[in-house]
Amino acid sequence: MVDGERGLALVVEDNPTNLMLTRAVLERGGYRTEAARSAEHALEQLQHVRPDLILMDIELPGRDGLSLARQLKADPATAAIPIVAVTANAMHEDRARVFAAGCDGYITKPISPRTFTAQIEAVLRARREEQEGERRP
Numbered sequence: 001m002v003d004g005e006r007g008l009a010l011v012v013e014d015n016p017t018n019l020m021l022t023r024a025v026l027e028r029g030g031y032r033t034e035a036a037r038s039a040e041h042a043l044e045q046l047q048h049v050r051p052d053l054i055l056m057d058i059e060l061p062g063r064d065g066l067s068l069a070r071q072l073k074a075d076p077a078t079a080a081i082p083i084v085a086v087t088a089n090a091m092h093e094d095r096a097r098v099f100a101a102g103c104d105g106y107i108t109k110p111i112s113p114r115t116f117t118a119q120i121e122a123v124l125r126a127r128r129e130e131q132e133g134e135r136r137p
């Protein structure tokens, strides 16, 4: 995989260690990355960059990741950007909340460096297949 070939990923994550690990894994997997430490910071970033993918931590200081996801999916300027929630809680209820907020999929923390990129690709593939299914008569 050529560096950055998979596109630009915006990583929304407030924990510095998780942020560093997530960026390193994504970059090794062929993504370029930008980072945001809060929902507000992410909105600011989105004024300047157009990511191909957003990795969304749910528990953020101030506004949480689900609130931000709802806003981005309601805005025509950002609605098409896939959002993958990265959640510490794999409970069924959490999963339902993630999809209700408009996220396209989720990955459970702690992330596994060996499988993280493949998990993202699986979410993107499922999303594409669903969209193709919707277009079919």
Ligand code: MN
Binding pocket: 013, 014, 015, 057, 058, 059, 060
């Ligand atoms: Mn967090």
